[in-house]
Amino acid sequence: MGKNNLSLCSVFIGFLFFSCVEHQDKLEMSDTSSQKGEEVAIELAEGFNITYQDEFTKIETHSLVGNEDFQDSIFILHRQMTPSFTKNRKIVPKNWTSICCQSSTHLAYLQQLNQTDLVTGLCGLSYVTKGPIKDQLEKNKTAEICIGEAAQLESLLAQNPEIYFTYPFSSEQNRELDKKGVQTFMIAEYLEKTPLARLEWIKLFAVLFQQEKQASTYFDQVKKEYLQLAQEDPDTNKKFIFNLPFGDTWYAPSSNSLIVQLLEDAGLYYYFHDEVGTENMAHPNEKIWEIGGQVSYWVIVASRPEGFNLADLVAENEVYGTFKSVIHHQVIFCNTATTDYFIKGVIEPHIMLKDLLFATHKIREHNPVYFRLLK
Amino acid sequence: MIHQDKLLISVVIIGVAALFVLNVSYGDVSIPIADQFYILSSGKAEISSWSYILENRLFRSITAVLGGGALAVSGLILQVYFRNPLAGPGVLGITSGASLGVAAVILGGFALENQLTGVSVILSGVIGASLVLFLLLFLSRFIRNQVTLLVVGLMIGYFTAAFVNTLFLWADQSETRAFVIWGLGSFEGLDKTQLITFALLVLLVTFISVFTVKGLNAMALGHEYLRSLGIRTARLKLLMIIITSVLAATVTVYCGPISFIGIAVPQIIRLISRSKNHAFLIPACFLGGAFLGISSDLIVRLSANSLPLNTVTALVGAPIIIWTIIKMNRQFASL
Numbered sequence: 200m201g202k203n204n205l206s207l208c209s210v211f212i213g214f215l216f217f218s219c220v221e222h223q224d225k226l227e228m229s230d231t232s233s234q235k236g237e238e239v240a241i242e243l244a245e246g247f248n249i250t251y252q253d254e255f256t257k258i259e260t261h262s263l264v265g266n267e268d269f270q271d272s273i274f275i276l277h278r279q280m281t282p283s284f285t286k287n288r289k290i291v292p293k294n295w296t297s298i299c300c301q302s303s304t305h306l307a308y309l310q311q312l313n314q315t316d317l318v319t320g321l322c323g324l325s326y327v328t329k330g331p332i333k334d335q336l337e338k339n340k341t342a343e344i345c346i347g348e349a350a351q352l353e354s355l356l357a358q359n360p361e362i363y364f365t366y367p368f369s370s371e372q373n374r375e376l377d378k379k380g381v382q383t384f385m386i387a388e389y390l391e392k393t394p395l396a397r398l399e400w401i402k403l404f405a406v407l408f409q410q411e412k413q414a415s416t417y418f419d420q421v422k423k424e425y426l427q428l429a430q431e432d433p434d435t436n437k438k439f440i441f442n443l444p445f446g447d448t449w450y451a452p453s454s455n456s457l458i459v460q461l462l463e464d465a466g467l468y469y470y471f472h473d474e475v476g477t478e479n480m481a482h483p484n485e486k487i488w489e490i491g492g493q494v495s496y497w498v499i500v501a502s503r504p505e506g507f508n509l510a511d512l513v514a515e516n517e518v519y520g521t522f523k524s525v526i527h528h529q530v531i532f533c534n535t536a537t538t539d540y541f542i543k544g545v546i547e548p549h550i551m552l553k554d555l556l557f558a559t560h561k562i563r564e565h566n567p568v569y570f571r572l573l574k
Numbered sequence: 575m576i577h578q579d580k581l582l583i584s585v586v587i588i589g590v591a592a593l594f595v596l597n598v599s600y601g602d603v604s605i606p607i608a609d610q611f612y613i614l615s616s617g618k619a620e621i622s623s624w625s626y627i628l629e630n631r632l633f634r635s636i637t638a639v640l641g642g643g644a645l646a647v648s649g650l651i652l653q654v655y656f657r658n659p660l661a662g663p664g665v666l667g668i669t670s671g672a673s674l675g676v677a678a679v680i681l682g683g684f685a686l687e688n689q690l691t692g693v694s695v696i697l698s699g700v701i702g703a704s705l706v707l708f709l710l711l712f713l714s715r716f717i718r719n720q721v722t723l724l725v726v727g728l729m730i731g732y733f734t735a736a737f738v739n740t741l742f743l744w745a746d747q748s749e750t751r752a753f754v755i756w757g758l759g760s761f762e763g764l765d766k767t768q769l770i771t772f773a774l775l776v777l778l779v780t781f782i783s784v785f786t787v788k789g790l791n792a793m794a795l796g797h798e799y800l801r802s803l804g805i806r807t808a809r810l811k812l813l814m815i816i817i818t819s820v821l822a823a824t825v826t827v828y829c830g831p832i833s834f835i836g837i838a839v840p841q842i843i844r845l846i847s848r849s850k851n852h853a854f855l856i857p858a859c860f861l862g863g864a865f866l867g868i869s870s871d872l873i874v875r876l877s878a879n880s881l882p883l884n885t886v887t888a889l890v891g892a893p894i895i896i897w898t899i900i901k902m903n904r905q906f907a908s909l
Contacts, residue, residue, distance in 0.1 A: 446755040447879040483602040518626035
């Protein structure tokens with residue numbers, strides 16, 4: 200190696216050495232203490248705990264039985280704490296300026312608490328359907344921060360979020376982001392066992408924004424309405440299958456999934472009622488085609504053009520014309536392209552339940568929002 | 575045709591027929607054999623879904639036979655054209671070109687909006703495949719080394735894949751879903767009209783390929799020999815491009831990008847028969863491709879669809895390609 204090459208190498212190594220920047224935690228610089236809010240009681244949700252202390256409130260999220268193990272926690276300080284306490288703990292600020300979300304589902308809770316104006320970055324921005332939330336995001340100039348579901352560090356850092364709400368299944372990436380100054384917090388509301396338990400996660404968000412009373416009032420009101428409407432036992436004469444095939448395979452949710460709970464609360468009986476699990480079950484198409492001839496209802500949640508009808512469904516595959524549900528016009532459909540199923544639907548399980556009861560003729564007066572019978 | 579070749583053809587025909595019957599009669603839903611005969615003869619079934627189930631099995635079996643055959647013939651012609659045993663629609667980027675054409679239509683948002691979708695998808699797939707092949711032919715003027723040409727083909731494949739990825743990121747959810755399903759590769763899902771179009775295209779173009787037999791035999795002995803026979807090289811080459819593009823694009827459009835059949839089958843046939851006569855090699859490769867196609871589909875179904883088609887074809891095809899590379903390496907070393 201020549202002298203010139205050696206010099207160049209030395210300069211390059213020197214550059215690398217000095218370019219190791221000392222990173223400063225931005226939360227260390229701001230005042231993080233806030234007044235202790237009204238304590239909230241958790242009734243149904245199993246995926247998070249709130250611990251109240253004089254000095255701080257700790258919010259912890261964790262896995263449920265049967266899921267991949269994870270645990271995460273975040274602290275709201277009520278007085279200035281020592282650096283030894285704040286070191287390696289996630290502390291949320293007193294005054295929020297910026298939030299990023301990995302899932303559009305998180306927006307539902309934020310909207311109910313009037314906090315969507317804080318959302319500056321979102322994964323899958325283009326998938327948010329038209330409506331007030333989309334309008335607010337446009338007003339915020341919210342940025343797309345992901346490619347696919349993977350957050351892009353620079354895009355995230357550019358938003359300078361005080362918190363980045365994430366799914367738990369990217370925990371490795373979350374740890375990396377935490378190291379690089381993006382404070383993450385795992386939200387796993389979709390692992391809850393009932394729609395009401397999922398709704399109760401609004402209390403977690405409420406604690407972060409000191410809106411406990413508003414959240415509790417909303418939760419109690421929805422819970423009351425939901426429980427009044429919910430059927431005691433599913434009717435075995437009203438069996439249903441769920442969804443559409445993906446290629447050669449028909450993925451059916453396990454019977455303990457949220458959507459099946461909602462549908463069984465409406466008095467329908469899941470054909471795969473005894474198949475419990477944490478993952479979707481894969482069935483060959485021809486098996487479901489045979490079952491389709493026997494069950495009364497078929498519930499579909501899918502993205503289709505506006506005005507999608509039974510004839511369009513049968514045009515997708517002629518065999519659907521042999522389904523009992525199609526013959527008797529008992530296909531219950533939620534069009535995710537035209538409804539806010541994935542966002543607002545999360546905090547409106549009572550309206551979804553009402554839709555389903557109306558579709559199954561249990562109630563007579565109702566204007567459907569999410570689910571309706573295909574005509 | 576020598577005795578060994580006749581035997582080979584007979585065995586493959588029997589094998590394809592047996593697998594075809596098995597693929598139609600076997601499934602997750604058990605339909606009694608008597609009912610199967612009754613449904614296939616009268617179209618009526620005791621349980622209404624059975625006729626659709628049986629029709630679906632029949633259609634996918636026909637698609638597997640024709641699709642596998644088409645890819646194998648396409649691969650055989652390309653291997654003669656480029657005088658390279660590793661040439662095939664997948665390796666040379668022709669499948670990627672067809673994918674780009676399909677992506678432009680599906681991810682471009684036209685998939686559900688007009689009746690011409692089928693035609694537009696086929697046309698765009700054929701155009702994409704042909705463009706890649708023409709580009710490859712143009713570049714081959716400047717490249718003498720066979721392996722380099724294959725690398726160029728792979729690069730073209732990556733290049734078109736980059737465009738496809740960009741379209742994918744811009745597309746909306748329902749379009750990407752349709753494209754992802756298509757990209758997994760499957761012989762399932764063709765309706766009657768699509769199957770008729772698919773079958774007509776494959777059978778017609780495979781039949782036309784018979785007219786290239788003389789040229790292919792001569793080309794296999796070298797371009798000088800080809801000219802000495804007075805064969806119009808330009809016309810022959812154009813015909814070969816059209817045949818390979820239409821066959822590869824038709825299968826890619828209807829079944830998704832299916833790898834390895836195009837390269838592996840001609841190698842296996844050459845290994846068993848050692849015939850240099852394309853009057854034998856074309857039908858033998860078609861039948862060999864049909865055998866690999868239907869057996870792969872049967873494995874997919876036996877696995878309850880847990881193994882995608884491309885995984886199965888790769889498990890069979892990749893070892894054969896590695897073996898071919900080792901063989902080529904030995905030949906080069908002995909020169």
